[in-house]
Amino acid sequence: MGLSPDSxxxxxxxxxxVLVLDESGMGMSILVQILTGFGVKTLHRCESVAEAKDAIGKVEVDLIVCDAMGASGEGYDFVEWLRRSKIEPNCYVPVLLTAGHTPSTSVARARDCGAHFVMVKPLTPIAVLERIIWIAKEGRRFVECDTYVGPDRRFKNEGVPPGMVGRRRDDLQGDIGEAQSPNMDQDVIDGLMKTRLVEL
Structure with a gap:
């Protein structure tokens, strides 16, 4: 996921x-230093979910960097509240979620609460910048349904699975059709994968 130094x-x-939500003073300090290093001049620092909710109702933000807030998971709950809050345009703002540990259950929870991306601490400036640029460039659509509100959780559009009806307007429909040429023999496939000695 690395980006070129030029970009x-x-x-x-x-x-x-940028709104930063982190209950840890040290975590807040690190995030503020990283973001001000990128040129951010307008920072809204919140040490609790209540402060963040209050700020969301008063100011328009372009990015939220939110900590998961340990075992309590208040950060996940805040993001889910934000997505369902209908406080426009803040309910659609990109959210970068940070966490001390990211087991698969935490990654799934971050995805399902409506965050754009989850990052594990300790954070490095280059990793944070690359995730912000990635979020800015990706342009995922927002999905709103009974069970989920947030950016489309699918990173790739590989089309509709065989036998399924597409739900996106731009999903390709129709039959794939029969093969136009014979399939490769297994011997040919094995030959392509076989290691060979090369003389230089």
Whole structure:
């Protein structure tokens, strides 16, 4: 997921308004240093979910960097509340979730609460910048249904699975059809995968 140094060098968040939610003073300090290093001048620092909810109702933000907040998981609950809050445009703002540990259950919870991306601590400036650029460039659509509100959880659009009806407007429909040429023999496939000695 690395980005070229050229694209990173041209990226500036000087005009961005960023809300940072982290109950840890040290975590907040690290995030503030990283974001101000990217040029961010408008930072809304919140040490509790209540402060963050209050700020969301008062100011418009361009990015939220939110900590998962340990075992209690208040950060996940905040993101889920944000997505369902209908406080526009903040309910659609990109959310970068940070966590001290990211087992598969935490990654699934971050995805299902409506976060754009989850990052494990300790954070490095280059990793944070690359995730912010990635979020800015990806352009995933928002999905709103009874069980989920947030960015489309599918990273790739590989079409509709065989035998299923597409739900996206731009899903390709129709039959794939029969093969136009014979399939490769297994011997040919094995030959392609076989290691060979090469003389230089």
């Amino acid at each position: 990173r060098a041209r990226f500036n968040l000087e005009r961005a308004s």
